[in-house]
Structures are given as structure tokens and as C-alpha cells.
Amino acid sequence: MKKKIILTGGGSAGHVTVNLALIPKLFEQGWEISYIGSHTGIERELLSKVENVPYFAISTGKLRRYFDWNNFKDPFKVMKGTLQAYQIIKREKPDIIFSKGGFVSVPVILGAWFNRVPTIIHESDITPGLANKIAMPFATKVCVTFPETLEHVKGDKGIYVGAVVREELFKGDANKGFEYCRFEKEKPVLLVMGGSLGSKRINDVLRANLQTLTSDFQIVHICGKGNIDPDLINYKGYKQFEYVSDELPHLMAMADIVLSRAGSNSIFEFLTLRKPMLLIPLSKGASRGDQILNARSFQKAGYCEMLIEEDLSNESLLKAIYQLYRDRQKYIDNMKKSEANDALSKLLALINESSQK
The missing domain is CATH 3.40.50.2000 (Glycogen Phosphorylase B;)
Structure with missing residues (x-):
């Protein structure tokens, strides 16, 4: 039985x-x-x-x-x-x-x-x-x-x-990610995830700086249900999705760096895949502060850059993204030392x- x-x-x-x-x-x-x-x-x-x-x-x-x-x-x-x-x-x-x-x-x-x-x-x-x-x-x-x-x-x-990490994430194919987004392989990719419910604050500041960012990066933006910007659907070098399921392993494999909230499941997936991350945890005013603790723990271990939402601005976002990309190998090396x-x-x-x- x-x-x-x-x-x-x-x-x-x-x-x-x-x-x-x-x-x-x-x-x-x-x-x-x-x-x-x-x-x-x-x-x-x-x-x-x-x-x-x-x-x-x-x-x-x-x-x-x-x-x-x-x-x-x-x-x-x-x-x-x-x-x-x-x-x-x-x-x-x-x-x-x-x-x-x-x-x-x-x-x-x-x-x-x-x-x-x-x-x-x-x-x-x-x-x-x-x-x-x-x-x-x-x-x-x-x-x-x-x-x-x-x-x-x-x-x-x-x-x-x-941390429990889904096995299918290890089967990601970067080539399929490039094909899915119609991106070129020569230009680095920034993956932006605001959680399954999205993040209006991150979405707004990111989109306000698309012109600068897309001059150096191709951006995959998982923006949450109902958060697609129709005016940006054909924006060169920028692909937005409400939510991604089957294609996510391929998008993660393609990404050079990641901008994300600091939910535990997601950040451990990035850690396992050795993806340098900029974490913008939910503020204490909008949560119980758990994401701040998660992000600080990862920052202390040398796995991520951290930007507090109250400090999020056009200038601070651009500075943090470019610094993360510049120092990406340092974070990758630190993540390789993590205990699996x-x-x-x-x-x-x-x-x-x-x-x-």
C-alpha cells in the first residue's frame, strides 16, 4: 500500500x-x-x-x-x-x-x-x-x-x-536563455527579480535608469503579476516578464549578475549557482525584517552587495550594480567556499x- x-x-x-x-x-x-x-x-x-x-x-x-x-x-x-x-x-x-x-x-x-x-x-x-x-x-x-x-x-x-534548491535549476542552458530573450552573447546580462509578487519600488527605479543600464547590460526583468510596462515591450536590450517558470533555469544560467529581493529560497538558489547578487531586502515597514537579516547574513559571508530600500535611488542603484559587476569574481570565489x-x-x-x- x-x-x-x-x-x-x-x-x-x-x-x-x-x-x-x-x-x-x-x-x-x-x-x-x-x-x-x-x-x-x-x-x-x-x-x-x-x-x-x-x-x-x-x-x-x-x-x-x-x-x-x-x-x-x-x-x-x-x-x-x-x-x-x-x-x-x-x-x-x-x-x-x-x-x-x-x-x-x-x-x-x-x-x-x-x-x-x-x-x-x-x-x-x-x-x-x-x-x-x-x-x-x-x-x-x-x-x-x-x-x-x-x-x-x-x-x-x-x-x-x-537550503533546498530545485534540481531543475542545475539543468539551465544559457544558450536557451539567450534564444528565449533574443539577446546577444557578447553583452553581459543582468537578471532582476522582485519576487513572485513583484516590487514596484525596484521596478520604478530600474526602469528610470534603463537608458544608462542598457548601454552596458542586457536586462531580464521578472517584474511580478500586473507589472508589465506596455511602453517598454519593444525596448532594445530589455525583456520583462510577469513570472517565469519553465524558462527560469535558462535565464539564471545566462545571467552574469542578479538584482533581487532577499527571500531565502531565491538567494540560496543564486548562491548555489554562483551568481553575484545585489540584494534589496523588503524594508521593515513592509515586512517583519526577515529579508534584511537574510541579506546581512549573505553580505557578512561575502556573497552579495546589499542596498537598503530606504537608500534606493537612481544614483545608489547604478553605483551598486556597476560595483557588483566590476567585483563579480570576488563574490564567485567566496560562493565557491560555501558549504554545500x-x-x-x-x-x-x-x-x-x-x-x-
């Missing part, structure tokens, strides 16, 4: 990528897989492209650290989602639940706890997100990407596994071990 696992996580691509990396490995081991996500989150779109993984949508409310009138009604959405998740888990009878975090994961972890199904949570950032903080007491194990995160996990639940770890195998072993208890 096949073992069954339910995966969950969503709200942003970062809360789905580890699950996408796990799915082919789980299939190889003979697992039966299903997914619980939200009705409208990016996880539903990404999972629609994966065969043989049934998707169950539940109600979910956003968990906020600030005042918002929705804070009064969203707990009821979470309660509804918990009941829905409880019923799905009771019906599907999984051996284990694996959660990548995000708001949708809280009802699923609670539903699993009520069903007495073991759960594993994966936390990517140095400090746990609010959803994972709420879910941790109900989890069986909590896997972390940074060793420092273990300080935030009570008891003996915490396990350091390192097989986090995916560790996760798979833990899933198998925990499901047998």
Missing part, C-alpha cells in the same frame, strides 16, 4: 518552491501526493502544472502584525479553513503532512493535529514567519535553513537541514522516518 503525504504552503512562490522540489523525489519513492492550498493563491497556479497531485482549496485569512479591520473577520476564515482541512485530512488519511509555511498552512497544521497526523514544517528565513510561529507548537518537527533559526524553536523539534549540503535528501529521510512513528 502506498504511503500518502499532503503538502501545503502558499501565498508567494517562496512558500511553494521547496514543495515543487520534493514532489518528483517523493514520486520516485512511491508516495501518493496531494496538496492543500488557498482558492486564489499562487500555489494553485503553480500546482496546476504538476500532474497526479490533487489540489484541495480551503479558506484562509491573512495573519497580520498590524491593525487592519480584516483582522476581525480573518480569524473566522482560519477557523473555517481548519474545519475544511480537518475534513480533508480525515478523508484522505495521509501518513504525514509537510508544510512550507504561509497563511494557508496554519489551518492545515491545526487540522493535522486534531487528526493526530505527524507534521513537518520547513522555515526558510533566519526568524520564523508569523504563520510558522503559530503552527510550530502543533508540529512534530521544524526544519530550518539557517543554524541561527534553531534558537527560535522550542524543545527538540528543531532540525538544521540547510544535500538538504533535499535530509528532508526526504526525515519525512520517511516521521511517517513511520
Whole structure:
């Protein structure tokens, strides 16, 4: 009889990528897989492209650290989602639940706890997100990407596994990237990523300096849903996409340097691929400050340049990009010294071990 696992996580691509990396490995081991996500989150779109993984949508409310009138009604959405998740888990009878975090994961972890199904949570950032903080007491194990995160996990639940990187990224073909973007191979390529939801601030400042930048670089800009600028569709040396999936490994292989937010999953992918990076983390005013901690950790290790969003201007952006490109070999050499770890195998072993208890 096949073992069954339910995966969950969503709200942003970062809360789905580890699950996408796990799915082919789980299939190889003979697992039966299903997914619980939200009705409208990016996880539903990404999972629609994966065969043989049934998707169950539940109600979910956003968990906020600030005042918002929705804070009064969203707990009821979470309660509804918990009941829905409880019923799905009771019906599907999984051996284990694996959660990548995000708001949708809280009802699923609670539903699993009520069903007495073991759960594993994966936390990517140095400090746990609010959803994972709420879910941790109900989890069986909590896997972390940074060793420092273990300080935030009570008891003996915490396990350091390192960063999970999707295997398909290693199969990127730079030639296919050049062909996809219709770029020339003689000119360096800057890859700009603002996260799956995009970044208006980065988009605006980058586009304000296209004339200068495209004189020296070709730019691939993954700008987020609804953020395409129609006036720049035919701009020479500049290609913009809302979101990229299958072609991303080729675009990464083609890139000489990267400008990005500082989400943990993305920056570890750049590290693994040895891509010098300029990180502009989300400001504390727009987040809990986790990206700032991520970027500082990488900066301390010599993997990146860092530019605080409050300091972002035309002048500071241009200065940082050109400095990064000029010193790119220094960052590549530092990244080559990083300790590689097989986090995916560790996760798979833990899933198998925990499901047998």
C-alpha cells in the first residue's frame, strides 16, 4: 500500500518552491501526493502544472502584525479553513503532512493535529514567519535553513537541514536563455527579480535608469503579476516578464549578475549557482525584517552587495550594480567556499522516518 503525504504552503512562490522540489523525489519513492492550498493563491497556479497531485482549496485569512479591520473577520476564515482541512485530512488519511509555511498552512497544521497526523514544517528565513510561529507548537518537527533559526524553536523539534534548491535549476542552458530573450552573447546580462509578487519600488527605479543600464547590460526583468510596462515591450536590450517558470533555469544560467529581493529560497538558489547578487531586502515597514537579516547574513559571508530600500535611488542603484559587476569574481570565489549540503535528501529521510512513528 502506498504511503500518502499532503503538502501545503502558499501565498508567494517562496512558500511553494521547496514543495515543487520534493514532489518528483517523493514520486520516485512511491508516495501518493496531494496538496492543500488557498482558492486564489499562487500555489494553485503553480500546482496546476504538476500532474497526479490533487489540489484541495480551503479558506484562509491573512495573519497580520498590524491593525487592519480584516483582522476581525480573518480569524473566522482560519477557523473555517481548519474545519475544511480537518475534513480533508480525515478523508484522505495521509501518513504525514509537510508544510512550507504561509497563511494557508496554519489551518492545515491545526487540522493535522486534531487528526493526530505527524507534521513537518520547513522555515526558510533566519526568524520564523508569523504563520510558522503559530503552527510550530502543533508540529512534530521544524526544519530550518539557517543554524541561527534553531534558537527560535522550542524543545527538540528543531532540525538544521540547510537550503533546498530545485534540481531543475542545475539543468539551465544559457544558450536557451539567450534564444528565449533574443539577446546577444557578447553583452553581459543582468537578471532582476522582485519576487513572485513583484516590487514596484525596484521596478520604478530600474526602469528610470534603463537608458544608462542598457548601454552596458542586457536586462531580464521578472517584474511580478500586473507589472508589465506596455511602453517598454519593444525596448532594445530589455525583456520583462510577469513570472517565469519553465524558462527560469535558462535565464539564471545566462545571467552574469542578479538584482533581487532577499527571500531565502531565491538567494540560496543564486548562491548555489554562483551568481553575484545585489540584494534589496523588503524594508521593515513592509515586512517583519526577515529579508534584511537574510541579506546581512549573505553580505557578512561575502556573497552579495546589499542596498537598503530606504537608500534606493537612481544614483545608489547604478553605483551598486556597476560595483557588483566590476567585483563579480570576488563574490564567485567566496560562493565557491560555501558549504554545500544535500538538504533535499535530509528532508526526504526525515519525512520517511516521521511517517513511520
